[in-house]
Amino acid sequence: MIIEGLVTTVDTAGRLNVAPMGPIVHGDFQRLTLRPFQPSTTFNNLDTTRCGVFHVIDDVLLIARIISGTLTTPVDTEPARCVSGQILRDCCRWFEFTVDSVDASESRSRMESTVVFSDERRPFSGFNRARHAVLEAAILATRLHLLPATQVQQHLELLQPAVQKTAGPDEQQAWHLLIDYIQKRQEPVA
Numbered sequence: 001m002i003i004e005g006l007v008t009t010v011d012t013a014g015r016l017n018v019a020p021m022g023p024i025v026h027g028d029f030q031r032l033t034l035r036p037f038q039p040s041t042t043f044n045n046l047d048t049t050r051c052g053v054f055h056v057i058d059d060v061l062l063i064a065r066i067i068s069g070t071l072t073t074p075v076d077t078e079p080a081r082c083v084s085g086q087i088l089r090d091c092c093r094w095f096e097f098t099v100d101s102v103d104a105s106e107s108r109s110r111m112e113s114t115v116v117f118s119d120e121r122r123p124f125s126g127f128n129r130a131r132h133a134v135l136e137a138a139i140l141a142t143r144l145h146l147l148p149a150t151q152v153q154q155h156l157e158l159l160q161p162a163v164q165k166t167a168g169p170d171e172q173q174a175w176h177l178l179i180d181y182i183q184k185r186q187e188p189v190a
């Protein structure tokens, strides 16, 4: 099963990178298959340092801010326990992993990884349709170069009612950040 969350990595100078990623989760999170595209900072950092931290989160506003480039303050982190990396303080669960193998033969790489430490911070808040809609919009926002603009617009129109009906203030803000981001990057549809 694929679980969407945030991966933190560091480069050789210790600089933090936070990126939304959807690894394949094996068993009860004992192993992860990460599939970062090349080029990306996550790919470079994992290929070099061979470790990172995957976070299960319920804060879609953070995802929207990262994807739309509107994160104005650094995310709050603390050192990981067992790998050279950083843990997001605001997460539900985290999984520190080491990368066992890297297959970079295709643009979407495959990195087989072992979870070496995990812990919980707070309970997952529960399913919310607006959050899932924002997550889908965030994925669309990272694929604008692959998808026809009309298809993106149709998908957003299907997602919008869930936001209108079920969003709280954070989900509304996240949705608007992503819509603005997508509109600024798309050519007007003829």
Ligand SMILES: Cc1cc2nc3c(=O)[nH]c(=O)nc-3n(C[C@H](O)[C@H](O)[C@H](O)COP(=O)(O)O)c2cc1C
Binding pocket: 004, 005, 017, 018, 019, 020, 021, 022, 023, 035, 036, 037, 038, 039, 040, 041, 042, 043, 063, 067, 135, 138, 139, 142
């Ligand atoms: C929910 C979600 C899941 C994502 N999963 C992946 C993934 O598995 N692999 C990937 O390469 N990009 C994935 N992306 C897109 C990356 O987050 C995006 O390309 C990002 O810019 C990469 O950042 P980086 O260069 O800092 O690593 C995902 C985006 C979202 C919103």
